[in-house]
Amino acid sequence: MKGAERIEIDRRYCKGCMLCKYICPCDVYDLGQERSDLDYLMPHVARIENCKVCGLCEQHCPDMVLTVVAKKKGKEKE
């Protein structure tokens, strides 16, 4: 089963449009309380265990700030 190791949000450029939260089929994001450098409320990665690394949020982000880092294969075996 695919899973995400972490989701990086670049706080320098995020404009808080929350399209990532809207587009995510697995309900990974919540509206966070932290502000980006441009003074918008950023999304918060609340449920990373739900993430299937489909890449929809990455593809739909208008400011290209999201990076979904997938778990490395074979990590579970170790």
Added chain:
Amino acid sequence: MNPLGEKYLRKDFLPFLFCPGCGDGMIVQAFLQAVDDLGCVDDLALTAGIGCSAWIGVYMHVDILKVLHGRAIPAAIGIKATNPSRKVVTFTGDGDCLAIGGNHLLHAARRNIDMTVVMVNNQIYAMTGGQVAPSTAVGSKTQTTPYGNLERQLNGCKVAIAAGATMVSRWSTAHPKQLIKTFKKALNHKGFSFIEIMSQCPVQTGRYLLGSGSPQFNFQWLKDHCMKEEDPSKWAEIEAQGNIPVGDFLQVEQPEFMAEVARMNQRVKEAQAKGGDR
């Protein structure tokens, strides 16, 4: 910044000047993905006119020429004429391409010049504050038509097909996968490619035409109203319901203008070498 952005964007120009939730950023990403997959970044030459969507090319680390309002297509023809090995792409908006530069679109399509025109359609003049554009639907209330728009809508894809473009597609920002595929096809296509992209503009289109400034609402509107239909005979039915037909409408092979010019030059040179004048 995602890896694609790290690789191809001009860091000193960031952040994007687009409003929160604007579709133009998605188009930057889809285009960069297509360019990355094809590995043709060094061959690219971009031109742009004026408008929000003209800024799409500015953020990419490729050669770009930013010119007068509506004149992006003639500048692109110039680049293509001087260096035919370049893949020339023009980013333009609906006002830039259909209103101010409408004539240039017709004649570039008619000559079948090997270039790609990416028209980002948000159905309004967004950068200047929400005035009526040729692509605005009849009856819409905008800043300059407070009692409803009386002018009929101009359909960019139909204009391009009628003018003789050899590849015509329309997608929306809600179709990123299809968009990447179409960008790749257009970059490899020998001839005039016209891609219309329906894009959300929460600030102006959302406020004036759709009734909500929420990016999510505007995005969902595109998802609900863009219907895949590649058969032109069924467009009227879809448009009557207030929906927008999308798809890859046309791709044909026709003699390309710059290749024909090169062939003519060759022919004349050979004739002159034999002693004739043409």
